[in-house]
Amino acid sequence: MPKLHDYDQVPGCTMYATLxxxxxxxxxxxxxxxxxxxxxxxxxxxxxxxxSQRLPIxxxxxxxxxxxxxxxxxxVVPPRVDYSITEEGxxxxxxxxxxxxxGEGWLRRRGLTARDDQTAPTLRx
Numbered sequence: 001m002p003k004l005h006d007y008d009q010v011p012g013c014t015m016y017a018t019l020x021x022x023x024x025x026x027x028x029x030x031x032x033x034x035x036x037x038x039x040x041x042x043x044x045x046x047x048x049x050x051x052s053q054r055l056p057i058x059x060x061x062x063x064x065x066x067x068x069x070x071x072x073x074x075x076v077v078p079p080r081v082d083y084s085i086t087e088e089g090x091x092x093x094x095x096x097x098x099x100x101x102x103g104e105g106w107l108r109r110r111g112l113t114a115r116d117d118q119t120a121p122t123l124r125x
Contacts, residue, residue, distance in 0.1 A: 021066055022092065024059050026051060031068065032096050034085040038072075041081060068092070 022028050026048055033039065033047045045056055060083060063069035068089035074080040107114050 021068065024062070026056050026059050027063060028096060028099065030056065030059060030063060030083075031085060031089055031092060032100065034069065034083060034089070035093055035096065038082050038084040041083065044083060063089070 022031065029048055030044065033044060039047075041057075041060075045051070045053065048056060060069060060071070064071050067086055070084050070086050072082045072084070074082070104114050
């Protein structure tokens with residue numbers, strides 16, 4: 001029996017479905033950083049900053065189950081696992097960049113400074 005998601009309970013509510021897919025403390029940040037390219041878990045965790053190991057793993061699994069992130073396991077010793085954004089996940093790129101831009105403006109309007117992000121992803125041509 002397939003697992004039901006929260007948005008399965010509210011058919012036709014596109015906003016609920018969208019927010020449910022990217023909600024979570026780290027999901028948006030995970031997708032944002034994977035826009036730069038394929039990353040191993042430890043590199044991704046370093047980008048996220050101060051967080052436990054358990055929560056990003058849980059959210060990566062949810063993103064993978066929703067088809068937004070792809071997990072590739074290599075049969076080598078030690079085991080190697082890479083995470084990358086799928087084409088479906090990449091379709092969120094303009095939305096995530098708009099959210100980032102809005103956040104920068106929000107911080108600026110309050111006299112706060114954003115962390116300088118030299119490796120911010122840009123939209124593909």
